[in-house]
Amino acid sequence: MPEPPIRPADANEAESVHFIEQIIQDDLASGKHASIHTRFPPEPNGYLHIGHAKAICLSFGIAEKYDGQVNLRFDDTNPEKESQEYVDAIRRDVSWLGYQWNGGEYFTSDYFEQLHGFAVQLIEHGHAYVDHQSPEEIAAGKGTPTKAGEDSPFRNRPTEENLQLFSEMRAGLHPDGHCVLRAKIDMAHPNMHMRDPVIYRIKRAHHHRTGDDWCIYPMYDFAHGQSDSIEGITHSLCTLEFEVHRPLYDWFIRTLGIFPSRQIEFARLNLDHTVMSKRKLLRLVEEGVVEGWDDPRMPTISGLRRRGFTPESIRTFCERVGIAKRENVIDFSLLEWALREHLNRVAPRAMAVLDPIKLVILNYPEGQSEMLPSENNPEDPSAGTREMPFSKVLYIEREDFKEEANKKWFRLAPGKTVRLKSAYIVRYLDHIKGPNGQVEEVHVEYFPDSKSGSDTSGIKAKGTLHWVNVETAEEAEVRLYDRLFSDPAPDGHADRDFMDFLNPDSLQVRSRCMVEPSLALARPGVPHQFTRLGYFTLDEKRTKDTGHMVWNRAVTLKDGWKGQG
RNA sequence: UGCCCCAUGGUGUAAUGGCAGCACACCGGUUUUUGGUACCGUUUGUCUAGGUUCGAGUCCUAGUGGGGCAACCA
Numbered sequence: 310m311p312e313p314p315i316r317p318a319d320a321n322e323a324e325s326v327h328f329i330e331q332i333i334q335d336d337l338a339s340g341k342h343a344s345i346h347t348r349f350p351p352e353p354n355g356y357l358h359i360g361h362a363k364a365i366c367l368s369f370g371i372a373e374k375y376d377g378q379v380n381l382r383f384d385d386t387n388p389e390k391e392s393q394e395y396v397d398a399i400r401r402d403v404s405w406l407g408y409q410w411n412g413g414e415y416f417t418s419d420y421f422e423q424l425h426g427f428a429v430q431l432i433e434h435g436h437a438y439v440d441h442q443s444p445e446e447i448a449a450g451k452g453t454p455t456k457a458g459e460d461s462p463f464r465n466r467p468t469e470e471n472l473q474l475f476s477e478m479r480a481g482l483h484p485d486g487h488c489v490l491r492a493k494i495d496m497a498h499p500n501m502h503m504r505d506p507v508i509y510r511i512k513r514a515h516h517h518r519t520g521d522d523w524c525i526y527p528m529y530d531f532a533h534g535q536s537d538s539i540e541g542i543t544h545s546l547c548t549l550e551f552e553v554h555r556p557l558y559d560w561f562i563r564t565l566g567i568f569p570s571r572q573i574e575f576a577r578l579n580l581d582h583t584v585m586s587k588r589k590l591l592r593l594v595e596e597g598v599v600e601g602w603d604d605p606r607m608p609t610i611s612g613l614r615r616r617g618f619t620p621e622s623i624r625t626f627c628e629r630v631g632i633a634k635r636e637n638v639i640d641f642s643l644l645e646w647a648l649r650e651h652l653n654r655v656a657p658r659a660m661a662v663l664d665p666i667k668l669v670i671l672n673y674p675e676g677q678s679e680m681l682p683s684e685n686n687p688e689d690p691s692a693g694t695r696e697m698p699f700s701k702v703l704y705i706e707r708e709d710f711k712e713e714a715n716k717k718w719f720r721l722a723p724g725k726t727v728r729l730k731s732a733y734i735v736r737y738l739d740h741i742k743g744p745n746g747q748v749e750e751v752h753v754e755y756f757p758d759s760k761s762g763s764d765t766s767g768i769k770a771k772g773t774l775h776w777v778n779v780e781t782a783e784e785a786e787v788r789l790y791d792r793l794f795s796d797p798a799p800d801g802h803a804d805r806d807f808m809d810f811l812n813p814d815s816l817q818v819r820s821r822c823m824v825e826p827s828l829a830l831a832r833p834g835v836p837h838q839f840t841r842l843g844y845f846t847l848d849e850k851r852t853k854d855t856g857h858m859v860w861n862r863a864v865t866l867k868d869g870w871k872g873q874g
Numbered sequence: 875u876g877c878c879c880c881a882u883g884g885u886g887u888a889a890u891g892g893c894a895g896c897a898c899a900c901c902g903g904u905u906u907u908u909g910g911u912a913c914c915g916u917u918u919g920u921c922u923a924g925g926u927u928c929g930a931g932u933c934c935u936a937g938u939g940g941g942g943c944a945a946c947c948a
Contacts, residue, residue: 325889325896327887327888351948352948386948387947387948389947390947443946444945444946447946448945454876454943458944489946498877499878500878502943502944528948529948532948549941550941550942550943551948552942553879553942556878576880581885629898630886631886631887631888632887633880633886636880636941636942637887639885639898640884642898643886643897643898646897649910649911687907687910717909728907729907730907730908761907764907770907772909773906773908775908866909866910866911867911869909870909
């Protein structure tokens with residue numbers, strides 16, 4: 310009986326890699342490829358979103374890890390939907406994520422001439438024909454998934470006639486839609502994509518790069534694999550919906566006898582409480598539900614950037630999400646975790662009060678003030694400290710005071726004692742209410758010997774409150790965000806429109822917030838942690854437009870309090 | 875009534891025929907001048923049925939469930 314193998318005493322924990330990396334390692338080990346070359350091939354017809362970030366991190370990350378190359382290629386074969394605006398936005402988003410396309414930048418439109426040559430080559434070898442059927446006739450002729458298609462009446466045209474017709478198509482002798490070029494494969498093939506796919510159509514549309522040079526454009530299936538091949542892409546990584554296109558991808562490469570790029574598919578990213586398709590995102594923009602593609606509630610890269618996400622956090626998120634072929638829906642909280650994980654280490658702390666009421670320290674001398682040092686980041690002593698002005702009248706958070714509270718309430722209330730962060734311990738005395746019953750001021754006494762850093766009072770305070778000195782406070786607008794949809798799967802209801810599930814509270818604007826004076830020098834793109842409140846970033850656009858500070862909250866701090874007090 | 879892909883805790887993802895592990899979430903505890911962080915701990919999983927094997931999450935067969943495929947879109 311064979312003994313079970315003994316595990317090596319000190320085996321290095323083998324690095325576990327996903328199935329795509331496994332293929333790459335095998336190809337490198339077997340010598341199939343001396344080096345690897347990937348590409349990221351967006352169509353410039355919209356803004357990149359977090360799902361694209363996964364694809365970007367995959368293709369760029371693999372090139373980086375295996376010392377290979379990666380191309381950025383704009384798949385621009387449908388001029389009606391594409392534009393330079395999107396090209397620019399895509400470049401900016403990929404760069405912002407921290408990636409360089411070291412293999413170069415390309416456009417499928419750069420290959421139009423070469424692709425045209427491939428088509429001629431196919432015709433010459435009897436592998437393509439010009440079809441004069443209408444789109445409806447072609448669709449009908451394809452059959453259904455369970456029923457074989459029928460040959461087009463034009464399928465057996467002589468090569469010479471096909472050559473002639475195709476050159477007329479290119480020369481503009483035929484009106485739009487009059488005829489198409491089709492690959493001649495198998496109208497009864499079990500894979501619908503192999504039933505003589507259309508590979509060129511006539512379309513008199515102005516192309517954002519080639520202008521009016523062409524009136525025929527190749528279809529995706531005839532452009533993508535060949536473009537990969539032209540660029541020497543070894544591993545062409547794409548999402549699962551292209552799986553059924555792979556036999557066609559391979560067929561063109563084999564039939565044309567060109568460099569065999571290999572397509573490998575992985576499952577696309579889905580996030581709960583949002584939608585990810587360009588069509589649906591576009592609807593949110595067009596119906597004015599959000600401000601634009603870069604609205605901080607959008608799952609777009611530009612939206613996340615404006616919301617206050619960092620490239621590092623998005624890359625971490627993509628690593629955690631993993632790569633597999635299984636359909637998946639990722640918790641939004643994983644994205645939030647990734648941001649907190651990064652920002653907790655690097656974000657400078659500051660104090661801000663979103664819903665201010667006054668705290669008056671009755672026994673603090675009128676007219677006196679002092680500067681108290683406060684750590685910029687407790688996780689990073691090298692970040693140093695800053696001086697916080699402190700005096701008799703401060704702002705504290707309305708929700709940090711309660712007229713009645715039990716033992717679990719660590720904040721201010723009758724009978725309670727709290728520490729003011731980086732300052733003194735104070736004890737409740739009384740409070741004043743306004744005409745409509747709202748608390749306006751809380752009065753406390755402070756203990757002079759409880760000063761932060763030199764506390765000899767011996768008094769213990771369970772809770773610590775953040776505060777801002779009234780005299781020196783800066784006013785700011787703060788925008789708080791929540792999930793755009795209240796339903797975890799807004800587009801998962803067959804009988805309901807996803808717009809029915811919009812979260813009415815996805816945006817909260819707080820207009821008279823008070824922030825510490827040092828924040829007046831803050832710059833956009835540098836996230837801060839507002840003590841006890843979360844991570845905030847200056848909104849560049851809105852701050853510029855309104856002339857006053859506007860802060861976006863990217864995410865709250867994790868809240869471990871159960872709210873039982 | 876076709877073809878292709880997939881199935882591991884609540885959510886993701888490992889285990890390459892040999893101890894089902896990790897992260898997020900959840901719950902509990904310790905520390906704490908952020909009810910944060912850090913640290914510790916609890917609970918929870920191999921779709922079903924057969925088969926191969928000393929041994930199956932892994933291989934085979936069938937079933938079930940989910941996803942995809944019929945644009946002159948990508």
